[in-house]
Amino acid sequence: MTVTPIAPPGPDTIRRAYLALTRRRRLYSGLMLLVFALLMIAGFRTAESRNAGGFVEGLAHLPDFPAAILSEAWDKAENLPGHMRDALPALVETLNVAAVATLTGTLGGILLSLLATRGLAPLPALAGVFRRIADILRAVPEIVVALVLIFLLGAGPVPAAIAIGLHTAGAMGKLFAEVNENIDPKPVEGLASVGARWSQRMLLGVVPQVAPNYFSYALLRFEINVRASAILGFVGAGGIGYDLKNAMTFGQGKLDEAAGIFIVLFLTIVVLDQASSLVRHRLTQGRA
Amino acid sequence: MADIALQTAVLGDFRRKRLWAFAAPALVLVYLAYVFVAFDVPGLAQRARLDNAATLLGDAIRYKVHVTRDNRTDAVSVAIEGSRRMTLAADETPAWVHRDGTRTVIDLPQGHRVIYDGPVALYDLPGYGQIRITNTGTAIDLSLPGPVVPDFINASGTRVSVNTVAGRLTVTRARTETMRYFPGWELFFFDLHSPFHRMSWAEIAESLAWGPRLNPAQTNLSLMISNIWTNEIWRHGDVAWAMGETILMAFLGTFGAAMIALPLAFLAARNFTPARWLRFAVRRVLDFVRGVDALIFTIVLSRAFGPGPMTGALAILITDTGSFGKLFSEALENVDSKPIEGIRATGARPVQRYRFGVMPQVLPVILSQVLYLFESNTRSATIVGAIVGGGIGLLLTQAIQTTQDWEKVTYYIILIVLMVVALDAVSAKLRDRLIKGDGSGR
Numbered sequence: 001m002t003v004t005p006i007a008p009p010g011p012d013t014i015r016r017a018y019l020a021l022t023r024r025r026r027l028y029s030g031l032m033l034l035v036f037a038l039l040m041i042a043g044f045r046t047a048e049s050r051n052a053g054g055f056v057e058g059l060a061h062l063p064d065f066p067a068a069i070l071s072e073a074w075d076k077a078e079n080l081p082g083h084m085r086d087a088l089p090a091l092v093e094t095l096n097v098a099a100v101a102t103l104t105g106t107l108g109g110i111l112l113s114l115l116a117t118r119g120l121a122p123l124p125a126l127a128g129v130f131r132r133i134a135d136i137l138r139a140v141p142e143i144v145v146a147l148v149l150i151f152l153l154g155a156g157p158v159p160a161a162i163a164i165g166l167h168t169a170g171a172m173g174k175l176f177a178e179v180n181e182n183i184d185p186k187p188v189e190g191l192a193s194v195g196a197r198w199s200q201r202m203l204l205g206v207v208p209q210v211a212p213n214y215f216s217y218a219l220l221r222f223e224i225n226v227r228a229s230a231i232l233g234f235v236g237a238g239g240i241g242y243d244l245k246n247a248m249t250f251g252q253g254k255l256d257e258a259a260g261i262f263i264v265l266f267l268t269i270v271v272l273d274q275a276s277s278l279v280r281h282r283l284t285q286g287r288a
Numbered sequence: 289m290a291d292i293a294l295q296t297a298v299l300g301d302f303r304r305k306r307l308w309a310f311a312a313p314a315l316v317l318v319y320l321a322y323v324f325v326a327f328d329v330p331g332l333a334q335r336a337r338l339d340n341a342a343t344l345l346g347d348a349i350r351y352k353v354h355v356t357r358d359n360r361t362d363a364v365s366v367a368i369e370g371s372r373r374m375t376l377a378a379d380e381t382p383a384w385v386h387r388d389g390t391r392t393v394i395d396l397p398q399g400h401r402v403i404y405d406g407p408v409a410l411y412d413l414p415g416y417g418q419i420r421i422t423n424t425g426t427a428i429d430l431s432l433p434g435p436v437v438p439d440f441i442n443a444s445g446t447r448v449s450v451n452t453v454a455g456r457l458t459v460t461r462a463r464t465e466t467m468r469y470f471p472g473w474e475l476f477f478f479d480l481h482s483p484f485h486r487m488s489w490a491e492i493a494e495s496l497a498w499g500p501r502l503n504p505a506q507t508n509l510s511l512m513i514s515n516i517w518t519n520e521i522w523r524h525g526d527v528a529w530a531m532g533e534t535i536l537m538a539f540l541g542t543f544g545a546a547m548i549a550l551p552l553a554f555l556a557a558r559n560f561t562p563a564r565w566l567r568f569a570v571r572r573v574l575d576f577v578r579g580v581d582a583l584i585f586t587i588v589l590s591r592a593f594g595p596g597p598m599t600g601a602l603a604i605l606i607t608d609t610g611s612f613g614k615l616f617s618e619a620l621e622n623v624d625s626k627p628i629e630g631i632r633a634t635g636a637r638p639v640q641r642y643r644f645g646v647m648p649q650v651l652p653v654i655l656s657q658v659l660y661l662f663e664s665n666t667r668s669a670t671i672v673g674a675i676v677g678g679g680i681g682l683l684l685t686q687a688i689q690t691t692q693d694w695e696k697v698t699y700y701i702i703l704i705v706l707m708v709v710a711l712d713a714v715s716a717k718l719r720d721r722l723i724k725g726d727g728s729g730r
Contacts, residue, residue: 036543043540044598050533050678051596058593065591093326100323103316139708141667143674143681144701147688151344154335157327231583231671235685241583248587262584270579 068252073259083260087240091264094239097161097232098225104161105168105225106218109134112173114202117180120188122198131177137170146232160237164225175217176210183209216283219276226272230265240265340691347694351474355385355394357404357464359423364392364404368474370465373520376480384468394466400454402466409464411450411457421448421459428459473695475521482515522696527683531707533597534679537672538665538711541604546658549609553616554642560620570613577610582668586675595677603672604665612657619653620646652722659715659722666711670704680704 009017048055073080115121116130142163149159188205196204207214233241240261247258354370357363366381368374381387384395392404403410411419417433419441430443442449449458456467478485483502484492496508503511517525554560555570586603593599628645636644673681680700687696 040540040543043536044601047533047536047540047596047598047601050529051598052594053592053596053599055593055598058599062588062592065588096323096326100320100327103320135709135712136705139667139705139712140701141670141681141704141708143671144684144704147685148344148697151688151691152337152341153332154337156332156335158329158332161327227581227583230581231675234583235671235674244583244587265581265584266579269581270575273575273578 069255069259069262072252072255076256079256080260080263083257084264086257087243087261087264090233090238090240090243090261091268093157094229094233094241095226095268097157097164097229097237097239098222100161101164101168101229102218102222102225105165106172106214106221108165108169109172109176110207110214112169113176113180114206116173116177119185120180120202120206130173134170134173134177137166138174139170140167142167142228142232143235146237147235150236155236155238157238160229160232160239163232163237164228167228168221168225172217172221176214179210179213179217180206212283216280219280223269223272223276226269344694344697346469348698349695350469350471351695352467352469353382355392355402355466355468357392357409359407359461359463362390362406370467374475374480380486394468396452396454396466396468398454400452402455402457404464409457409459413450413452419450421450421457421464423459423461423464425461428461473522473699475519477516477519479515479520479522481520484512484515522699527680527700527703530673530678530680530683531703533600534669534673534681535666535707535711537597537600537604537669537679538662540598540601541669542608542658542662542665544601544605545608545612546654548605549612549616550654552609552613553620556613556617557620559623559625571617574610574613574617577606578614579610582607582672583675586672590676595682597673597678599676600669600672600678603676604668608661608665611661615657616650616654619650619657623649655722656719659719663708663712663715666708680707 053061112130112134115123116127116134118124118127121127121130142160145163145166146159149162150156153159183206187209188201191201191205229237229239230241230244233239233243234245236242244258244261244265247254247261351369354367356365356367356370358365364387366376366385368376376382386393386395390406394402394404396402399412399414401412403412407423407425409421409423411421413419416438419433420431422429422431427445428443428448430437430441430448432438432441437443440451442451447458447460449456455469458465458467475485484495487495492512495502496512499508502508506514517528519525552570552574556567556574558567561567561570582603585606586600589603589606590599593602623646627649628641631641631645669679670681670684673679674685675681680703684697684700684704687693687700
């Protein structure tokens with residue numbers, strides 16, 4: 001048997017192989033881009049053909065409604081501060097829905113995540129089950145739960161709060177489970193060695209490590225939940241979304257009221273957005 | 289001296305921490321108590337409709353078949369859910385309904401039995417006796433085996449209804465109606481027009497494999513598929529289209545937004561746009577877009593474009609442009625400048641610098657964010673669809689608002705959850721590959 005020594009490939013071979021590889025990757029990338037572009041175009045055309053109005057004529061009408069609102073708000077500018085003040089109780093309700101949902105949802109999510117994290121779960125066999133529960137809670141859109149609960153409990157803020165809270169618990173459970181996997185196990189082991197119960201290990205060993213992270217996600221979630229709560233109001237759960245819908249359905253003559261609500265909603269979201277990103281920035285830049 | 293100062297500082301710290309440890313839960317409790325009152329939770333207990341819950345749950349897992357006698361014409365008909373579209377033909381009368389001249393005998397489960405005998409309806413209730421309801425033409429007479437009217441019978445001069453575990457009998461002057469419950473969803477695959485609906489599954493399999501053509505124009509398989517697709521009751525074709533519309537809204541909205549947001553993000557990033565005024569202007573535009581809620585865009589757009597998936601896609605597109613702009617510009621501000629300088633040193637033009645210096649660094653981040661939002665947008669698209677009128681969200685709100693078709697509501701909810709879970713799995717898998725970068729991905 002003879003052994004053929006493997007000759008080291010010359011620079012030419014290497015270059016050829018490299019260029020071939022590059023060409024192939026370019027081809028694949030190009031093809032993927034092409035498929036993507038075709039999907040976008042075909043998708044847009046399908047969407048347009050199934051839409052009541054076309055894109056081009058709709059574009060021409062796009063400014064109509066904002067213009068109608070602005071002109072009516074301008075004509076009755078003196079009413080605007082009054083309308084904004086009138087919208088405040090509804091705004092408080094919307095914020096309350098979001099706050100309760102964030103609070104209960106985050107607490108539920110923390111519990112769910114601790115039960116679902118491998119290594120921390122008191123019942124490791126069920127960790128996967130709790131993970132699935134979180135997945136399903138997260139997958140159900142809020143509107144589904146809200147509409148069913150409105151049928152059962154009557155219109156009001158409670159169905160919206162429950163719906164958003166359930167969704168939040170699922171989303172946070174999943175997110176926190178990922179956070180929990182990256183903790184330092186030493187404090188937990190230390191607590192276990194002195195005979196701490198599961199709840200004590202979690203409360204004293206895990207939560208202090210992850211609290212800044214949890215808090216930062218909860219803030220972000222609060223902002224998301226305010227938007228969700230406004231939207232659910234629009235489909236019948238009360239709050240500022242409901243008032244907005246009423247003002248808009250009435251149409252001409254009440255559009256200044258709609259403008260007032262628009263402004264209040266806009267300002268609220270901008271303030272929340274800025275405040276939460278400021279706090280989160282401080283939290284993530286150390287100094288917890 | 290320093291020790292004492294340190295001690296006081298540490299003790300002060302401890303005190304503050306202890307105070308917070310008690311104050312924070314107390315504040316939360318106070319807030320929850322306030323909300324408890326503000327949301328009128330005690331009043332909710334009275335407003336809650338438990339009977340609605342029972343209807344909903346019952347309807348979601350079973351259906352009923354009505355056996356109706358029209359008291360003016362004496363005609364007896366059998367219809368699923370009492371719907372005209374689901375009235376069974378005379379030769380399809382189920383085995384538990386026996387007809388014999390003017391007499392109709394309806395067998396209910398657990399030995400219950402209802403007999404229509406001309407204008408008289410009899411309900412044989414084992415363990416109680418025979419309930420006799422006579423339609424005199426002007427009034428409804430009820431005669432019972434016992435002296436008191438039990439609470440499962442609801443009687444007035446014009447209407448008597450008997451409600452038991454086995455079924456329900458209602459007699460009014462116009463009609464006598466018995467309902468029997470069956471588990472499952474009615475006519476889920478084939479409606480009454482389909483030749484397959486009288487067959488059992490074994491017979492269907494047989495007819496697909498070697499049976500004669502039921503319709504000479506097409507094979508049995510294609511006939512079966514088209515029958516399912518055009519099912520009058522469940523409208524599987526329309527539902528499939530609605531699901532497609534919802535996914536389409538999310539797809540167009542998310543990826544369209546990413547395409548618009550990327551150039552804007554370059555303009556908003558400190559290290560790519562030295563001109564302060566331009567950066568400031570772009571950032572304020574993005575802030576504005578994010579501040580105007582998705583709800584407002586959805587309303588304004590649906591006024592201009594009318595209901596449909598394109599309106600929903602545009603609403604998602606505009607909303608996400610704001611959030612993508614912010615996320616992408618943050619990613620761009622965190623890029624490492626060394627590869628860019630290296631490429632500049634080889635004499636690359638700006639476009640080449642971006643293509644080979646910047647994009648490889650930010651693309652995995654950007655794509656994973658886009659995929660993540662795509663998944664969450666399928667959920668938003670359901671809600672947006674409910675507002676603009678398109679997709680599965682519209683079907684769902686319609687089905688809920690009729691408060692009749694809870695089996696359809698259940699069906700749509702299951703479909704939505706499956707859709708979101710499936711897209712979540714796909715996007716998670718793609719993100720995993722992109723972040724790990726096993727060489728095959730870009």
